[in-house]
Amino acid sequence: MTSPIKNQIGSVFIPVSDIEVARDWYCSILQLSTEGEILFGHLFIVPMQGTAGIILDSKIYSPEKVFQTPAFQFITDDIEQSYQYLQENGVELVTGIENGQWFNFKDPDGNLFMVCK
Structure with a gap:
């Protein structure tokens, strides 16, 4: 089947x-x-x-149910610009840009997400 x-x-x-x-x-x-x-x-x-x-x-x-690890990633063509954009908008950034490819951030409830190039 x-x-x-x-x-x-x-x-x-x-x-x-x-x-x-x-x-x-x-x-x-x-x-x-x-x-x-x-x-x-x-x-x-x-x-x-x-x-x-x-x-x-x-x-x-x-x-207890908020995402402690990224369940998915948001995609970007420009990792540096994405990092700066979220920083300028007061988003909690959890990491710096790692290996020039990705970083993590949290939403207001503490859910963890990734932005990846």
Whole structure:
């Protein structure tokens, strides 16, 4: 039998404590519109290229569930400019630029992410 499961990632869920604050923060960092519906009082879909989107979910949040290691990476063509952009926007940078290729940062809830060239 051929697997009916596709070799494709749909969406990624991110636990957030306040859906409106998270929506505004992610949309600001990614320069996206905050227009869109908060679904069922706890979900907001951030449209992304390459996946169906990031789903911010305040219903699954607890301090123990935040990402301690990057679950995925954001892609950039210019690692230095990306680092400077997040720094100028007050984002908590966890590492410097490592090997000229990547760095880690946290969202307001403490979820850890990576930007990679």
